[in-house]
Amino acid sequence: MQTPSILQPFIHNHQLNIIQKQANFLLKTMRSVADRKVLATVRDTAVNNVVDAFGALTPEQYELLEQLSSYEAAHELQQYVDQLDRYVVPFPAVSPQHIQKLFPKTKKLKVPNLETIDWLHTTYLRWIDIATNRLYIVYPHEGKLIGLEGQITPMNKNGFCMFCHRNQELGFFNVKMKKGSSPDNFASLGQYVCMDNEACNHNITSTFALERFIQSASK
Known part of the structure; x- marks a missing residue:
């Protein structure tokens, strides 16, 4: 070879x-x-x-x-x-302290064991806090890391994941966003995504839908 x-x-x-x-x-x-x-x-x-x-x-x-x-x-x-x-270009080096800074409003953030992550085969770092049913995403974009979090509700059925475009066990990922200047005005953005963190990274073949969702939810 x-x-x-x-x-x-x-x-x-x-x-x-x-x-x-x-x-x-x-x-x-x-x-x-x-x-x-x-x-x-x-x-x-x-x-x-x-x-x-x-x-x-x-x-x-x-x-x-x-x-x-x-x-x-x-x-x-x-x-x-x-x-x-x-x-293969590995996922950028990241520490628990760096991740905490991406989610400053989450005081008791449960960061995954980074030593167990297969960084070569990771498009976006994601984990679910089972206690709160919250999905956390860390994604490298244009030289910096973006953090996104929201509620994920298990659907207890298989379907089409919007990120990896494969038939997987789904959860509904809902992200709240500020709308306008008032602190009381919120909008939400939701999508059906994989419940399995590793499977989604294993199957994803395009970052377009993932990036579009992150950019829309980060506005």
Whole structure:
């Protein structure tokens, strides 16, 4: 398996999820289709779908992503995806003190055990305080971390998560926002999202809906 010898991390978690999704699609096709022309088309499509998830790529970055189409055996394809971790941009370093500053109004904030977080495979840090049924989100945007919190109500059923676009166990996430200059005027913004923190990060393939919600709720 050949990879560029000097290549800085450039893949974000949601992009890595796209690569895994396309690898799974390619693997399924390889197992069920024998026509070489069909396989070649599917390989090209998989690579194009991956490349489209990125902006401008250097020749070395493109070469690495294009290798997705070069493997014949299932174990080689999965090894390729696994070794991409070395090119993943991790979630920015954050401390409990930093998180507390993002939520200054929450005096007894229960911060998750940060040592257990898989930072390479985290698009947004999130956790639920079970005692209060509040969901906390920390998201890196334009070089800084944004904190968002709101009430989450378990729906006790599966459905479409607005953030990761997968069928998961849902909760209704409701965020209160100030409306106007009066301290008594509030509006709310709600969305159906995953109850499972890890699953959402594992499945998310686009940050558009997540960023749009955070920006709207932070106004």
